[in-house]
Amino acid sequence: MKDLKTNSGKPLHSSVKDLVEQVRSGAIDRRSFLRASAWLGVSVASASAFAGMKGEAFAQTETPADGGKLRFACQIQELTDPMLSSWIEASNLYRNCLEFLTYVDADNITHPYLAKSWTPSEDLKVWDFELDERAKWSNGDAFTPEDVIFNIERWIAPDSQSSNKTAFSAVEKVEKTGDHSVRITLSRGVSSLPEQLYSYTCPMVHRNFVKDGGNWPANPIGTGPFALASFEVGRQAVFNKRADYWGTPAHLDEIHYIDMGTDVTTHLAALASGQIDVIYRASIAEYDLMKSLPNIQVLKANPAHTLVMRMQVDAKPFDDIRVRKAIQLAADNKQMLDVAYRGEGVIGANVHVSPTQPDYFPLEPVARDVDKAKALLAEAGYKDGLDIELTLGNTQGKWEQDTAQVLQQNLAEAGIRLKLNVLPASQYWPVWDKVPFGLTYWAHRPLGSMTLDLAYRSGGAWNESHFASKEFDAALDKAMAVVDPAKRSEAMKEVEQILQDNAVIVQAYWPSRFCATSMKVRNYKLHPADYFRMDGIWLAQA
Amino acid sequence: MTLILFIVRKLGGAAAAMLTVSFLVYLALEVNVEDVAVKVLGQFSTDAQRAAWLTANGYDDPFFIRYGRWLWSFVTGNWGDSTYYRAPVIDLVPDRLAASGILAGGALLVMVPVGLLAGILAGMRPGSLIDRAVSLLSIVTTSIPDFASAVFLSAVFVFWLNWLPGASTMLSGFSLSEMVLPVLVLAFYSTGYLARVTRASMVEVMGTHYIRTARLKGASPARIVWRHALRNALITPVTVIMLQLPWLLSGVIVVEVFYAYKGFGTLLYDAALNSDIRLVEACAMVSVLVVVATQILSDIAYGWLNPRVSLLEATMGNK
Numbered sequence: 001m002k003d004l005k006t007n008s009g010k011p012l013h014s015s016v017k018d019l020v021e022q023v024r025s026g027a028i029d030r031r032s033f034l035r036a037s038a039w040l041g042v043s044v045a046s047a048s049a050f051a052g053m054k055g056e057a058f059a060q061t062e063t064p065a066d067g068g069k070l071r072f073a074c075q076i077q078e079l080t081d082p083m084l085s086s087w088i089e090a091s092n093l094y095r096n097c098l099e100f101l102t103y104v105d106a107d108n109i110t111h112p113y114l115a116k117s118w119t120p121s122e123d124l125k126v127w128d129f130e131l132d133e134r135a136k137w138s139n140g141d142a143f144t145p146e147d148v149i150f151n152i153e154r155w156i157a158p159d160s161q162s163s164n165k166t167a168f169s170a171v172e173k174v175e176k177t178g179d180h181s182v183r184i185t186l187s188r189g190v191s192s193l194p195e196q197l198y199s200y201t202c203p204m205v206h207r208n209f210v211k212d213g214g215n216w217p218a219n220p221i222g223t224g225p226f227a228l229a230s231f232e233v234g235r236q237a238v239f240n241k242r243a244d245y246w247g248t249p250a251h252l253d254e255i256h257y258i259d260m261g262t263d264v265t266t267h268l269a270a271l272a273s274g275q276i277d278v279i280y281r282a283s284i285a286e287y288d289l290m291k292s293l294p295n296i297q298v299l300k301a302n303p304a305h306t307l308v309m310r311m312q313v314d315a316k317p318f319d320d321i322r323v324r325k326a327i328q329l330a331a332d333n334k335q336m337l338d339v340a341y342r343g344e345g346v347i348g349a350n351v352h353v354s355p356t357q358p359d360y361f362p363l364e365p366v367a368r369d370v371d372k373a374k375a376l377l378a379e380a381g382y383k384d385g386l387d388i389e390l391t392l393g394n395t396q397g398k399w400e401q402d403t404a405q406v407l408q409q410n411l412a413e414a415g416i417r418l419k420l421n422v423l424p425a426s427q428y429w430p431v432w433d434k435v436p437f438g439l440t441y442w443a444h445r446p447l448g449s450m451t452l453d454l455a456y457r458s459g460g461a462w463n464e465s466h467f468a469s470k471e472f473d474a475a476l477d478k479a480m481a482v483v484d485p486a487k488r489s490e491a492m493k494e495v496e497q498i499l500q501d502n503a504v505i506v507q508a509y510w511p512s513r514f515c516a517t518s519m520k521v522r523n524y525k526l527h528p529a530d531y532f533r534m535d536g537i538w539l540a541q542a
Numbered sequence: 543m544t545l546i547l548f549i550v551r552k553l554g555g556a557a558a559a560m561l562t563v564s565f566l567v568y569l570a571l572e573v574n575v576e577d578v579a580v581k582v583l584g585q586f587s588t589d590a591q592r593a594a595w596l597t598a599n600g601y602d603d604p605f606f607i608r609y610g611r612w613l614w615s616f617v618t619g620n621w622g623d624s625t626y627y628r629a630p631v632i633d634l635v636p637d638r639l640a641a642s643g644i645l646a647g648g649a650l651l652v653m654v655p656v657g658l659l660a661g662i663l664a665g666m667r668p669g670s671l672i673d674r675a676v677s678l679l680s681i682v683t684t685s686i687p688d689f690a691s692a693v694f695l696s697a698v699f700v701f702w703l704n705w706l707p708g709a710s711t712m713l714s715g716f717s718l719s720e721m722v723l724p725v726l727v728l729a730f731y732s733t734g735y736l737a738r739v740t741r742a743s744m745v746e747v748m749g750t751h752y753i754r755t756a757r758l759k760g761a762s763p764a765r766i767v768w769r770h771a772l773r774n775a776l777i778t779p780v781t782v783i784m785l786q787l788p789w790l791l792s793g794v795i796v797v798e799v800f801y802a803y804k805g806f807g808t809l810l811y812d813a814a815l816n817s818d819i820r821l822v823e824a825c826a827m828v829s830v831l832v833v834v835a836t837q838i839l840s841d842i843a844y845g846w847l848n849p850r851v852s853l854l855e856a857t858m859g860n861k
Contacts, residue, residue: 073709078626078816159588233627234812235804236713260709260802265693269700269708270802276709293701426815430580 005046007117008130013040014122015483022486023051031107032358032485038110039194040483041118062522068539069254070521073267074280076259078233080215082203083155083162086429088443088530089280091200093257096239096534097222098203101129101148102194103533106525108446110194114143114204114223124189124481131180134246137206139221145176150207152184164201166460167453189481195446200531225250225535234259251538262425264397268516271296277521282514283397284341296516302346303444303513303528304354307403309390309506310465315436317388322380324503328366329373330414331407337509340402345511351496352455353448354510358485360448361493363500373414385415392420392439393428403508404439433464440464444529449480452495456504465504472498549838556834560827564616567826568609571819575601581817582625616827622820626812631824634809639828641712642805646790648721649728654783657733661740661779666767668745676737683734692727692800699723710801724801728794732786740779747775777848784840788833
């Protein structure tokens with residue numbers, strides 16, 4: 001215990017003791033211990049040494065080389081206000097210039113960033129953040145508590161359209177407590193607050209952001225290791241290394257993000273012919289091609305990202321729970337995984353919490369029962385079957401449509417005639433939360449409770465199913481306040497059960513995630529949330 | 543004088559065509575006012591913001607007044623701003639059009655000599671080995687759609703042989719190697735088509751009496767082809783080439799998108815996908831302009847090649 005230290009130098013939170021006992025008894029694994037203790041402000045170095053991990057996650061076998069230009073194929077989308085962005089790809093651009101209060105690495109462990117330490121109160125309602133006094137904006141201004149207050153207040157303002165408004169709905173007050181310190185007061189205890197501050201919509205913009213026009217690419221002030229040199233939607237964005245960066249300098253001199261359209265085959269062709277070094281994403285359709293190419297490294301991971309076929313509980317005919325249940329019972333989750341994603345993933349239980357998330361509770365999946373589905377439909381007044389439409393946009397690739405087509409066949413067996421309304425990707429996002437039955441891709445969140453908080457809490461900005469349940473909200477509040485990973489997972493049982501019982505979604509499987517880089521790219525890890533921080537990447541010298 | 547009359551008349555027709563298209567485009571894109579506000583301001587805008595924007599931009603006026611105003615702005619060069627690219631539309635179009643022009647020019651450079659030569663060689667001796675080979679090849683190339691030949695050529699030259707770059711973004715300046723694949727794909731289809739048309743035309747001309755006379759006179763085969771057959775045999779192929787021009791400029795979306803070539807085709811594609819109304823309108827109008835302009839050029843070239851076709855008659859109607 002005495003080896004454990006907080007980043008702030010203050011005494012350990014009382015929950016750390018429980019965590020220590022659990023990791024010693026084997027109730028939680030060492031990584032869970034690291035994650036949970038990091039939330040409470042314990043330094044990762046001391047925690048990993050304590051748990052006998054000796055910083056293995058951070059060990060490097062090769063000396064990084066400085067210099068060079070990295071070319072990254074991804075879409076260059078329209079970008080104005082980072083807190084409103086709904087594309088993670090766009091966030092990876094501003095991630096080079098804008099920094100966050102905390103940093104969550106590819107192993108889901110939270111580290112200090114613009115905030116060098118944090119100390120939660122016993123009830124996890126009051127959080128004191130100590131900002132790094134070295135941090136400076138690219139225009140020369142110091143990074144101050146005023147910046148933090150400006151950002152958080154803007155996220156949660158009554159007219160805010162940001163998804164942060166729901167994610168930080170517990171924030172009651174943000175105040176300056178010193179030249180470099182900020183206090184965030186919450187209405188309920190939230191143990192994962194530091195982790196949440198690394199959500200892609202949470203970068204710190206300058207306190208004069210709105211005053212200066214509220215358009216980041218037009219006025220790209222940031223605290224980060226790179227400076228935006230050019231930004232052309234649909235073409236490319238170029239970032240140059242900043243010589244005057246306040247922290248550890250980046251290795252690369254330049255990063256060129258190149259828009260190669262939406263066809264991943266083109267991206268792979270460009271990678272194979274040495275025109276680019278990294279592709280942002282590939283799907284199952286390109287997996288075989290990718291594996292067959294020499295001189296590229298294929299990265300594979302199992303993040304908690306998924307397709308959710310959600311029904312709006314206040315729209316006909318989905319306002320009848322019997323209809324929703326019938327759809328869930330008729331759906332064959334395993335077949336969707338096997339056919340649409342060639343079995344490369346894990347079956348879902350219609351609860352939108354992944355087995356890879358530490359707060360997952362292994363609920364029994366809904367067993368397929370077509371007869372029962374038919375009976376429920378008859379009871380709901382659809383003896384002769386039911387006509388419904390599912391809207392989708394293939395936002396991540398054709399496998400979305402493949403999944404929907406399997407569902408179509410599954411539902412047909414129960415007499416449900418499902419029509420697919422396939423839109424171009426960019427036309428799906430304007431209606432994603434409006435259509436009664438839609439197939440939406442949900443990106444990874446470190447915790448299941450974070451996703452559920454965004455997607456299913458009553459009245460949430462991103463609550464696309466319009467699901468509203470006081471019991472669910474209360475159970476979620478309870479789970480979110482628990483630090484102890486084992487207890488947290490136990491608390492999630494009720495949350496997951498309510499969601500499953502209400503049959504809001506068909507969430508068939510958790511697909512594996514793929515991407516590829518050229519052999520010379522070093523230290524590039526597939527971040528489960530697709531948050532690619534580039535300052536630690538380097539290119540091997542030829 | 544005849545030519546001027548002809549051009550004036552053609553321009554009048556072109557203006558009428560553009561007016562019709564402009565009305566249809568405007569009707570399709572801007573009849574639903576609510577949609578326009580959402581597309582311009584984005585999905586995160588509030589109802590109040592949308593209403594204010596609509597009022598400020600004159601969307602409370604009747605449809606025909608809005609159409610007239612839009613048309614006038616368009617004619618006077620005020621094409622509005624692109625919501626996706628966040629830039630004035632008029633700044634975006636010329637560069638992209640030039641990029642597509644280069645691609646189309648490249649395709650023409652391959653297609654015209656190869657297609658004509660193959661067609662002429664095949665048509666000189668119908669039934670010969672060359673004729674059969676050319677006919678077979680041109681049937682094969684015209685039967686493969688461009689999206690398939692793009693994949694096929696990439697598989698061979700990029701993934702297998704590793705000779706050529708897989709994407710043609712041209713971001714670091716003009717690159718000849720990046721041009722090869724898109725040009726080949728475009729030329730692949732058109733060359734076969736042109737060879738077939740030229741062959742048919744050549745066979746027809748070679749069977750005429752005046753060619754037989756020339757042969758009987760003892761003229762060499764080269765002289766017969768060069769002096770007597772070619773000019774007449776070229777009338778149809780030239781029409782085909784002129785008809786390919788608008789296709790090369792605005793119909794190359796598949797090839798441009800596949801190779802990530804930043805031309806006019808990808809501009810129109812991205813504009814349509816992102817509901818960028820002003821840009822779609824401008825692209826549609828420019829496409830029509832390209833089509834009518836090439837038609838006029840094609841008519842002039844046709845008249846030059848075939849003096850029996852009188853431009854005056856074409857102008858006044860053949861009565």
